[in-house]
Amino acid sequence: MKKIILTGAGGCMRELLWQIQICNQVHPTWEVLGFADICDQQKEVEVGGIAYPYLGDDDALLRRREETHVVICAGSSRLRKKIATKLKQNPQIYFPNLILTDTRICPDVQMGEGNIISMDCRISTNVSLGSFVFLNLGAVVCHDGRLADFVTLSPAVRLAGAVTIGAGSELGMGAKVIQGVQIGTEAIVGAGGVVIRNLPDGCTAVGVPARERTGGSGRNSVFQQGNARSMRDGRGSFREE
Numbered sequence: 001m002k003k004i005i006l007t008g009a010g011g012c013m014r015e016l017l018w019q020i021q022i023c024n025q026v027h028p029t030w031e032v033l034g035f036a037d038i039c040d041q042q043k044e045v046e047v048g049g050i051a052y053p054y055l056g057d058d059d060a061l062l063r064r065r066e067e068t069h070v071v072i073c074a075g076s077s078r079l080r081k082k083i084a085t086k087l088k089q090n091p092q093i094y095f096p097n098l099i100l101t102d103t104r105i106c107p108d109v110q111m112g113e114g115n116i117i118s119m120d121c122r123i124s125t126n127v128s129l130g131s132f133v134f135l136n137l138g139a140v141v142c143h144d145g146r147l148a149d150f151v152t153l154s155p156a157v158r159l160a161g162a163v164t165i166g167a168g169s170e171l172g173m174g175a176k177v178i179q180g181v182q183i184g185t186e187a188i189v190g191a192g193g194v195v196i197r198n199l200p201d202g203c204t205a206v207g208v209p210a211r212e213r214t215g216g217s218g219r220n221s222v223f224q225q226g227n228a229r230s231m232r233d234g235r236g237s238f239r240e241e
């Protein structure tokens with residue numbers, strides 16, 4: 001079993017804990033030591049009847065002197081980048097690729113570090129993922145796709161062949177992109193959008209077909225989830241990006 005610590009402590013982390021439990025039922029792979037979060041008042045988080053201890057904040061991770069494997073559990077690309085940049089100050093921290101159950105990944109797929117490939121994802125031939133890419137439940141990347149660092153594909157996103165997505169871009173639930181389309185960096189595609197033309201850096205596009213939308217950042221409310229305590233309490237306090 002490989003020992004890991006999760007950081008992020010929101011709904012994303014709890015969902016990944018559930019997926020790790022399922023993964024371990026099939027192939028015992030990951031021993032979760034506990035979780036870290038900026039919130040210092042949590043004692044433990046319980047998922048599926050198993051309690052996971054709180055290990056401290058991100059600074060506690062920075063102080064670790066032994067080799068430590070960390071998974072960054074944040075649906076927000078910006079937040080993943082912020083946490084990764086901070087944790088990389090500690091050379092003892094490693095970022096494994098977390099590949100969960102019922103995924104199908106062609107053996108020639110290239111990927112960096114810190115990627116999360118959730119249950120039921122499909123990644124076809126000659127795809128390359130950078131680092132800290134998050135493929136949420138059931139995302140599909142067809143042949144020759146290119147996903148740069150910190151890209152987020154929400155559940156059930158579908159990319160046709162040879163789609164390119166720039167660093168830090170986020171695609172909402174169920175979005176689809178037709179073949180050969182290039183999406184720039186830090187772009188947002190709204191839930192359910194169908195992208196049929198290239199999208200520039202930093203844009204937000206919604207609808208079918210997806211069109212660029214002006215106004216509203218879309219950044220602060222939609223791709224990140226409250227920490228476990230605030231979500232249970234129904235308060236919406238979010239880890240700051």
Ligand SMILES: CC(C)(COP(=O)(O)OP(=O)(O)OC[C@H]1O[C@@H](n2cnc3c(N)ncnc32)[C@H](O)[C@@H]1OP(=O)(O)O)[C@@H](O)C(=O)NCCC(=O)NCCS
Nearest residue numbers: 154155172173188189190191192206207216217218222223
């Ligand atoms: C696109 C998105 C980022 C926009 O967020 P926002 O800036 O807060 O936008 P608002 O809710 O203020 O809506 C602004 C306008 O865009 C429209 N809009 C927002 N999201 C839309 C979507 N997905 N499809 C079509 N139209 C959308 C709204 O109807 C509104 O239109 P109006 O100005 O004519 O009334 C967000 O709505 C979205 O789809 N996020 C994806 C969330 C997701 O899938 N998360 C995954 C979690 S696992």
